[in-house]
Amino acid sequence: MTQKDITFVADFLTEHFNEAPELYNRKGKYFNVERVGQYLKDEDDDLVSPPNTEGNQWFNFLKNSTHLKESPLLFPYYPEKSLHFVKRQMEGVIDQCLQKPADVIGKSVHQAVCMSLYKTSESEDCTPQLFKLPFLWNDKTSNIHYVLFTILENSISKIHILRRHTDTSRSVSNGIIAVEFGNFLNNSISDSSDSRCYSCLDAHFYDDETVTVVLKESVEQEGKERVLAQLPLS
Numbered sequence: 001m002t003q004k005d006i007t008f009v010a011d012f013l014t015e016h017f018n019e020a021p022e023l024y025n026r027k028g029k030y031f032n033v034e035r036v037g038q039y040l041k042d043e044d045d046d047l048v049s050p051p052n053t054e055g056n057q058w059f060n061f062l063k064n065s066t067h068l069k070e071s072p073l074l075f076p077y078y079p080e081k082s083l084h085f086v087k088r089q090m091e092g093v094i095d096q097c098l099q100k101p102a103d104v105i106g107k108s109v110h111q112a113v114c115m116s117l118y119k120t121s122e123s124e125d126c127t128p129q130l131f132k133l134p135f136l137w138n139d140k141t142s143n144i145h146y147v148l149f150t151i152l153e154n155s156i157s158k159i160h161i162l163r164r165h166t167d168t169s170r171s172v173s174n175g176i177i178a179v180e181f182g183n184f185l186n187n188s189i190s191d192s193s194d195s196r197c198y199s200c201l202d203a204h205f206y207d208d209e210t211v212t213v214v215l216k217e218s219v220e221q222e223g224k225e226r227v228l229a230q231l232p233l234s
Contacts, residue, residue: 039083046080053079112168115176117160118151137205143167148203148211157181159200159213161233179231181215198227209233 038047053059059077062068075093078086118130135148147162162176181198198215206212215227 041082042084043082044085047082050080112164113175115162133200133202135204137208138166139208141208146205148205150200150203157197157199157218159203159211161211181213201226206230 038049062074068074075090078089120130130152132150132152133148137146137148138144139146143166145164145166149160149162150158151160158178158180160176160178164175181200197218199218201214201216203211203213209232211231211233213229213231215229217225217227
């Protein structure tokens, strides 16, 4: 060790481990602990060296504010406690705030309809991800909820549109339909049906009456064509 290292350690011990007679009556606390580490201890005991808040602008602001001083919106300050204690207190308050909404929402949710979209193998390890890009849209004018999605297996050129009335007691016709793009962009009937086949990269609702889709040419070649198309729901 260099003399500089020894001096540094000596200064540290002098500053933080001086005898503290006022702490003699506290078991095992006969000196000042290092002031950062005390905040990180996971215990409910008071800090040995609490911070000095004198001159703190935030505390002075609260002290001089009639409305904020007793406000329930401000999380209480515990100057004598560690960060672990404050963290547990805050978690308890948050859990209490979320419990009631969770109970109410949980009791209000129920299954309205069940549709079988596809079947997978019994082994979960080899089951591919078949359900892709689900996008939700709520038509507030007609009170209808839409879900856009694709199923990758054997239907990459199709996009599925599921619609349900937001009032589960009512039903709407054509609950689910599939739109196939395929080779609909061919210039003429003489074009090969396999040469211009398109699959859906992404799909979103543009507005209540229009769906925007991004299509990709399925042929494996350089410079694949991309098409941005807007389809009317009608």
